[in-house]
Structures are given as C-alpha cells and as structure tokens.
Amino acid sequence: MLSETDQSVALLPASRVLVIGAGLIGTSIALALTAGGHQVHLRDRTSSHGLVAASLGAGTVDEPDEVDLVVVAVPPAATAAVVVQALEQFLDATVTDVASVKAPILADVRDCGADQRRYVGSHPMAGSHRSGPLTARADLFVDRTWVVAAGPQADPASVAQVEAVARLCGSRVEIMDPVEHDLAVAEVSHVPQIVSSLMAANLVDVDPAHLQLAGQGVRDVTRVAASDPGMWTQIIMANRSAIRSRLVRLRGQLDEVVDHLDRPAAVTGLMTQGVHGTKLLPGKHGRTPLDYVDVVVEIPDSPGALARLFADVGRAGVNVEDLSIDHDVRREVGYISIAVEQTKAAALGQAMVDAGWSLRL
Amino acid sequence: MLSETDQSVALLPASRVLVIGAGLIGTSIALALTAGGHQVHLRDRTSSHGLVAASLGAGTVDEPDEVDLVVVAVPPAATAAVVVQALEQFLDATVTDVASVKAPILADVRDCGADQRRYVGSHPMAGSHRSGPLTARADLFVDRTWVVAAGPQADPASVAQVEAVARLCGSRVEIMDPVEHDLAVAEVSHVPQIVSSLMAANLVDVDPAHLQLAGQGVRDVTRVAASDPGMWTQIIMANRSAIRSRLVRLRGQLDEVVDHLDRPAAVTGLMTQGVHGTKLLPGKHGRTPLDYVDVVVEIPDSPGALARLFADVGRAGVNVEDLSIDHDVRREVGYISIAVEQTKAAALGQAMVDAGWSLRL
Numbered sequence: 226m227l228s229e230t231d232q233s234v235a236l237l238p239a240s241r242v243l244v245i246g247a248g249l250i251g252t253s254i255a256l257a258l259t260a261g262g263h264q265v266h267l268r269d270r271t272s273s274h275g276l277v278a279a280s281l282g283a284g285t286v287d288e289p290d291e292v293d294l295v296v297v298a299v300p301p302a303a304t305a306a307v308v309v310q311a312l313e314q315f316l317d318a319t320v321t322d323v324a325s326v327k328a329p330i331l332a333d334v335r336d337c338g339a340d341q342r343r344y345v346g347s348h349p350m351a352g353s354h355r356s357g358p359l360t361a362r363a364d365l366f367v368d369r370t371w372v373v374a375a376g377p378q379a380d381p382a383s384v385a386q387v388e389a390v391a392r393l394c395g396s397r398v399e400i401m402d403p404v405e406h407d408l409a410v411a412e413v414s415h416v417p418q419i420v421s422s423l424m425a426a427n428l429v430d431v432d433p434a435h436l437q438l439a440g441q442g443v444r445d446v447t448r449v450a451a452s453d454p455g456m457w458t459q460i461i462m463a464n465r466s467a468i469r470s471r472l473v474r475l476r477g478q479l480d481e482v483v484d485h486l487d488r489p490a491a492v493t494g495l496m497t498q499g500v501h502g503t504k505l506l507p508g509k510h511g512r513t514p515l516d517y518v519d520v521v522v523e524i525p526d527s528p529g530a531l532a533r534l535f536a537d538v539g540r541a542g543v544n545v546e547d548l549s550i551d552h553d554v555r556r557e558v559g560y561i562s563i564a565v566e567q568t569k570a571a572a573l574g575q576a577m578v579d580a581g582w583s584l585r586l
Numbered sequence: 587m588l589s590e591t592d593q594s595v596a597l598l599p600a601s602r603v604l605v606i607g608a609g610l611i612g613t614s615i616a617l618a619l620t621a622g623g624h625q626v627h628l629r630d631r632t633s634s635h636g637l638v639a640a641s642l643g644a645g646t647v648d649e650p651d652e653v654d655l656v657v658v659a660v661p662p663a664a665t666a667a668v669v670v671q672a673l674e675q676f677l678d679a680t681v682t683d684v685a686s687v688k689a690p691i692l693a694d695v696r697d698c699g700a701d702q703r704r705y706v707g708s709h710p711m712a713g714s715h716r717s718g719p720l721t722a723r724a725d726l727f728v729d730r731t732w733v734v735a736a737g738p739q740a741d742p743a744s745v746a747q748v749e750a751v752a753r754l755c756g757s758r759v760e761i762m763d764p765v766e767h768d769l770a771v772a773e774v775s776h777v778p779q780i781v782s783s784l785m786a787a788n789l790v791d792v793d794p795a796h797l798q799l800a801g802q803g804v805r806d807v808t809r810v811a812a813s814d815p816g817m818w819t820q821i822i823m824a825n826r827s828a829i830r831s832r833l834v835r836l837r838g839q840l841d842e843v844v845d846h847l848d849r850p851a852a853v854t855g856l857m858t859q860g861v862h863g864t865k866l867l868p869g870k871h872g873r874t875p876l877d878y879v880d881v882v883v884e885i886p887d888s889p890g891a892l893a894r895l896f897a898d899v900g901r902a903g904v905n906v907e908d909l910s911i912d913h914d915v916r917r918e919v920g921y922i923s924i925a926v927e928q929t930k931a932a933a934l935g936q937a938m939v940d941a942g943w944s945l946r947l
Binding site: 461 | 723777779783787789793794796800803807809812815822826829834835836840848892906907909910911
C-alpha cells in the first residue's frame with residue numbers, strides 16, 4: 226500500500242553527507258543538501274564529474290572520515306555493490322540509493338551480510354534525457370514523487386533520515402514496500418516501455434511508403450521507445466522478475482486477440498477494456514479524469530503564431546487541459562489540439578473563429 | 587507503391603452526385619461538392635440526418651433518377667452491401683466509398699458480380715471523435731491524404747472522377763493498390779491501436795495505488811486506446827487478415843523478449859530496434875526527423891499563463907516543433923515541454939529564464 230507520510234516528520238539535522246555519483250541525480254541532490262546547510266562530499270569514478278559538481282557549489286571532493294548519510298546515485302547495475310561498500314566503509318551512516326528498482330538491491334545487501342538496518346532504498350521519480358553534473362539543479366525534485374522503500378529490517382531513524390532528504394529536495398514522499406514498488410513500476414512504466422519498443426521495432430521492416438500513412442496514434446504509442454537503450458536495459462534486467470509476470474499476462478491477452486480475431490465480440494471486449502483502462506490513470510491534479518474535448522486550430526508554422534493563438538485562448542478565459550501539435554507532413558502548417566472541459570469547448574471554438582482562426586473538426 | 591498523382595488531372599465536370607450516409611464524412615464531402623457547383627443528393631437511413639445535412643446546404647434529400655457518381659459514406663461493416671446496391675441501381679455511375687479498409691469491399695463487389703469497372707474505393711484520412719452531420723465541414727479534408735485504391739478492373743475514367751472529388755475536397759491524392767493500402771494501415775494504424783488497447787486493458791487489474799506512479803510514458807502508449815470500440819471493431823474485423831499477420835509477428839517478438847529477459851544483449855537489441863523504428867516515422871513537413879530537444883517550463887494553471895509563455899517564446903524567435911503538457915498530479919501547476927531544434931534549445935532556455943519562467947531540466 227502506498228501512503229503519504231506525516232509531513233511533520235523532523236527535518237534532517239545538520240549532517241555530513243557523502244554523495245557517490247555526481248551525475249544529474251546525484252549532483253541535484255547534493256545541490257539541494259548544500260543549500261539546506263548540510264556538509265556534502267562528492268565522489269565520482271570520473272574525477273572530472275566530481276570537480277564540475279563541486280564547482281557548481283554542490284559540495285567538496287575531499288573524502289570524508291565519517292558521514293551520517295551516504296546517497297548512492299550511480300547507474301542501476303552498479304548500485305548494489307556501491308551500497309554494500311558504503312555500508313561497510315561508514316559503520317554509523319545510513320545509506321540510500323536512487324535506483325528505479327528496489328528489491329534486488331535490498332536482496333544484495335542482505336546476501337552480502339551488510340547491515341540492513343542502515344540501508345533504506347529510495348526512488349526519486351524525476352529525471353531527464355540529459356545527464357551529467359552540468360544539467361543538475363537543486364529544484365529537480367520539487368513536487369515530484371519520491372518513493373522511500375525501506376526493507377523490514379530498516380531502522381526507523383534511518384528511514385526518517387531518508388524521508389527528510391526527500392522532503393528537503395521538495396518531493397512528496399511515498400512509503401512503499403520494495404517488492405510492491407517494483408511491481409508497480411513494472412506495471413506502469415517498464416512494461417509500457419517494452420510494449421512501446423516492441424511496436425516501434427515492428428516498424429523497422431515496414432515499407433517506407435506505408436509509413437507515410439502514419440498518423441498521431443502510432444506516434445503516441447511509440448514515443449517513449451526513443452529512450453536510451455543502455456539505461457533501459459539496466460532497469461529491465463534489474464526488475465525482470467516483476468516484468469516477466471506482467472509480460473506473460475500481456476502475451477496471454479495478445480494470444481487471445483490473435484486467436485479470436487474472427488469474433489467481433491472478442492475484439493469489442495478488448496477495445497472496451499482498453500477504454501476502461503485509460504480512464505483509470507490518475508487525471509490532472511489527482512482529480513477524476515473528465516471527458517475533455519479537443520478544439521483543433523490551424524496554425525501557420527511561424528514563431529509568432531502560437532503567441533497570438535494563446536493570447537486569444539487566454540482572452541476566452543478557458544483553461545487548457547492538454548495540448549498537442551499535429552503537423553501536416555508536406556505543408557508548412559500545423560494543427561494544434563487544445564483539450565478543454567466539455568462545457569467550454571463551444572465557447573472556445575467560437576472565440577477562436579471570432580479571432581480569425583480556422584478550426585478543424 | 588504509393589505515389590502522388592499528377593495534379594493536372596482534369597477537374598470534375600459538373601456532376602450529379604448521390605451521397606449515401608449523411609454523417610460527418612458524407613456531409614463534409616457533400617458540402618465540398620455543393621460548394622464546387624455540383625448537384626448533390628443525400629440519402630441516409632436515418633431521415634433526420636439527411637434533412638439536417640440538407641439544411642446545412644449539403645444538397646437535397648430528393649432521390650435522383652440518374653447520377654454520375656455515388657459516394658458511399660456509411661459505417662465500415664455496411665459499406666460493401668451499399669456499394670453493390672448503388673452499382674446495381676445506377677448503371678452509368680461511378681461508385682466510391684470512404685471506408686478505411688479497401689480490399690474486402692473490392693472482393694465483395696467482385697463476388698456479387700457487380701460492375702468492377704465503375705467501383706473505385708477511396709480512403710480520405712481525416713476524421714474526428716465527433717460524428718453526425720452537424721459536425722461536418724466543407725474543409726474537413728483540406729491537406730489531408732486521400733488514398734484512391736482502385737482495383738485492377740477499374741475504368742481509368744472512373745478513377746479520374748474519384749481523384750477529382752478528392753482534389754475538390756482539398757486533399758492530397760495517393761494512388762495505392764487496395765491490398766497494399768490495407769497492409770499499410772494494418773501496420774501503421776490498426777496494429778498500433780490494438781497494442782495500445784492491450785496495454786490499457788492490462789491496467790484494469792492494477793492496484794490503484796500503483797497507478798499513482800504512472801508517468802507520461804504509459805499515458806502516451808495508451809492514449810489512442812480511448813477510441814470508440816464499436817467503430818474500431820468494424821475496422822479490425824474488415825482488415826483482420828492483414829492485421830493477423832502483423833500481430834503474429836509481434837507476438838513472436840514478444841515471445842523472444844519474454845524468453846530472453848535474462849539476456850541483456852537481447853533486451854538492448856529490442857530497445858535499439860525500437861529507437862530505430864521511432865526515427866523512421868516521417869518527420870514534420872516530410873523532412874527527416876531532427877533530434878529535437880525539449881525545453882520544459884513550469885506554468886501556473888491559469889488561463890493567461892500560456893499566452894504569456896508563448897508571447898515570450900515568440901519574442902525568442904524560435905520555432906516550436908512540438909508541445910506537450912505534463913501535469914503535476916496533486917499540485918495546481920503544469921510543465922510544458924517545448925520541442926525545438928537542438929541548436930535553438932540553449933537560446934530558448936535562456937530567453938525563458940530572462941522572462942522570469944522556471945525551467946525544469
């Protein structure tokens with residue numbers, strides 16, 4: 226069960242922190258900790274990364290004698306070994322990490338005989354397609370979810386320390402069991418990633434002339450397949466047992482679709498379940514998803530057009546719930562879809578027409 | 587092979603046209619034909635639809651004695667029978683239809699012994715989640731692709747007539763073999779739709795607490811799964827043989843993923859193929875897709891914010907290639923991702939900061 230923790234948990238007392246891994250995530254946490262008045266040491270296998278992070282004000286590259294907390298922010302595949310090493314080097318420190326899969330790291334800590342009381346895994350759910358210390362920001366985690374996934378042996382004081390770091394970074398803390406966390410991210414992140422990659426990989430041998438008929442649907446389905454294969458391989462390998470069980474389920478459902486493609490009721494059943502599934506994803510601001518309506522406006526492909534358009538949208542006093550641009554493949558024009566509440570669509574459409582825009586229904 | 591036709595093909599001479607099916611598509615074509623000076627008759631099983639379309643200026647509900655052209659714009663499952671009936675009722679008329687699957691209709695025309703010389707299938711690639719004559723517009727097809735999929739027996743004069751209708755509606759005409767068209771839409775539209783529905787259906791039994799960890803990836807993959815199940819069942823049933831062969835392929839690839847989930851090289855191979863696939867989709871304006879970079883700006887959730895934002899983007903003189911809004915689930919704030927060419931990202935980011943916006947990296 227996922228639950229938000231008591232916001233009154235004590236703040237992190239002035240601490241000495243070692244951040245191992247001065248990439249985007251590690252350096253961002255180090256910047257936030259330094260800004261919060263903590264003494265931060267930085268360690269990175271690539272010494273220039275540590276030096277760059279230090280030059281940004283994230284801390285010092287001097288090795289500490291003792292620390293209260295170690296934050297391990299290295300690539301997923303290297304995380305468990307670095308966590309174990311840190312637990313062994315600093316015998317009084319709490320150690321946390323930021324990898325997006327939690328149970329295997331806890332298992333490695335246990336299997337190595339390291340101190341499970343002082344290890345508290347975490348998963349700050351923010352990131353970027355950029356990497357390296359130069360892309361770091363103290364506010365990277367503001368308003369993001371930060372899952373704290375402590376094992377059963379974890380010392381409550383260590384859990385509180387990690388929660389305090391997350392809160393210092395501006396995140397919302399969610400406490401989850403590590404195994405449950407891994408199942409959740411398999412379901413809502415890792416399996417969708419694999420499905421998107423499968424669909425995109427399937428396009429590789431499609432006749433380029435056929436690809437000319439591609440519309441917005443296939444673009445949406447395959448968008449996340451453009452992500453970094455190396456990083457995703459590490460994540461998938463780490464979480465493969467949770468992923469496998471969901472993928473096997475999905476394969477069973479695909480088998481049924483293939484086997485019953487001649488039965489309209491089976492096809493309708495799948496599509497109807499799909500519609501239901503889309504409605505279960507949490508809506509904007511945690512509200513129940515409303516049935517938004519798209520108002521589609523033709524926009525010339527010039528720098529000032531969007532500014533004029535949104536000035537007119539603003540004058541209509543309508544709140545924009547979502548946006549997308551659909552480009553015409555061969556003409557220098559685009560269509561922008563403005564999703565608004567159903568009750569506002571007619572008014573916005575009229576306001577756009579009155580302001581001289583062309584609507585596409 | 588898909589090819590654009592000669593734009594110098596003769597315009598449609600003044601004609602008598604019967605449009606069967608006064609929904610969004612039929613009424614939109616009728617409006618364009620009427621505006622082009624043709625005499626349009628409307629027929630709909632639901633008589634009020636015909637009357638509404640006529641009241642919009644789309645034509646008359648009087649039954650014609652003779653016509654030069656019949657446009658069949660009824661639901662996919664009913665199309666073939668209505669086409670055959672039209673070929674038999676009007677012995678000198680060319681008959682076209684607008685269904686999104688072409689080979690089965692041609693096969694039905696042939697199997698019924700109807701005149702294949704006068705049947706020319708077409709697929710105008712526009713639509714809407716709205717339906718009914720009230721949503722129709724004469725410019726619905728402007729700049730959209732309109733596939734003309736004539737069978738081997740089709741009379742060149744009939745093909746020219748249908749091409750002329752498409753061009754009158756403002757569409758770009760693509761000539762494709764019906765079987766090839768159906769394979770193409772299976773590949774780039776129908777299979778992605780099924781994959782999206784499968785993924786979304788898979789969410790139905792996920793713990794709601796786990797769904798709280800959903801990010802943009804799963805939303806993108808499942809977006810098109812929100813489409814109308816009834817319409818999609820008809821499309822999938824009509825094209826199931828082309829769909830089946832691609833789905834079986836996809837199932838084989840999924841089997842491989844499941845079987846080799848312990849092998850990092852296999853996982854990396856899939857993800858890398860996926861990245862390759864995403865790059866094959868035609869880019870904006872038919873150019874090779876560039877590597878766009880997202881500049882992510884925090885926006886307050888208020889009507890005027892987007893107007894101010896795009897005024898500032900406009901002043902930066904940067905062309906916006908794509909847009910998306912990523913909402914924070916529990917806070918009244920959103921993040922807008924502005925995709926721009928790589929060489930422009932730094933300048934836009936700086937301009938946004940200078941104008942007082944907060945960037946998210």
